[in-house]
Amino acid sequence: MKFFVTGGSGFLGHHLVQKLVEQRLPVVGSFFQHAIPVDSLKQVRVDVTDPKAVSAAIHAAEPDVIVHCAALAQPDFCEKHPERARAVNLEGTRHVLAAAKAAQLRFVYLSSDLVFDGEKGYYTEDDPLPPPQNVYVETKQRAERLTLAYENGLVIRPALMYGFDGVRPGRNFFEIMFQRFQRGEAVKLFVDQYRTPSQVRNLADVIIELAQTRETGILHAGGAERISRYEMGIRTCKIFGFDTALAVPTRMADIQLAASRPRDCSLDTTRVQQILRQTHLMTVTRGLQDLKSIFPYSVAS
């Protein structure tokens, strides 16, 4: 099965194309402003807001499946630039999906746990979506609906992703926290915000396996464990050898953000765990140990 990965230069997309190359699965990765630093990868520059360019790139690549990771993935940026957010996240998805439909390709859309409002927690795939609380969520919910209307479309909802970004380090929550711990700086972390974080390398394996099934509809691909950001900070300190006093317990009400953040967006992953045969969803401890095993960043060693 040949893959076409949009957003191959992103945090998730880079890990995804890296894993595909390692597994010797044929893949073409697309990027927009950052070339993808993966040796021997076929790659193409595509702006997803340009329907002709999208169609031409996908037609030339002749894939069997498209995994659509390209997006403006930062809620605060989307809130400040709503038209751009809609152009990339919604219209961009429409264009990639149109190319998939034209060639009858499998289409996998990367959504988010943030489509929920966080009032309930442990959301299943059958839980109804609330009205969107911000522009990012609006674009993700609408792009999900486009995908679900296609008979060969699969929506994968990962949770908050953590890991090391090999293209633009220092942008995701975990890496920002990690780098500050490395400098010996204290980090305020929410004790009252819960997620089921997805370790990015584990998520890449999950996506590769699910893309090769016949599953359609929605699947939740969070990690195996519900955890607060504070507890995640504590575990990071313990596993990488930082002083746990650097993780400072903080309440959400104490910090103002441009886009509102939900309290508990944890995902019920029962369905995906029943489908997966080769990949196991990682707990946070396991995910952090995996990161430590491949990155020589530990202050303890």
Ligand SMILES: NC(=O)c1ccc[n+]([C@@H]2O[C@H](COP(=O)([O-])OP(=O)(O)OC[C@H]3O[C@@H](n4cnc5c(N)ncnc54)[C@H](OP(=O)(O)O)[C@@H]3O)[C@@H](O)[C@H]2O)c1
């Ligand atoms: N990060 C998380 O914690 C998280 C959690 C849940 C769901 N998600 C979802 O997972 C997906 C991947 O997120 P991520 O964190 O990997 O995002 P990211 O690191 O910000 O990467 C975004 C990717 O989109 C590409 N892109 C942006 N504008 C584009 C355009 N106009 N045309 C073509 N490509 C464009 C970027 O290309 P260049 O860099 O080359 O410009 C980059 O490859 C997104 O759908 C996001 O909503 C993320």
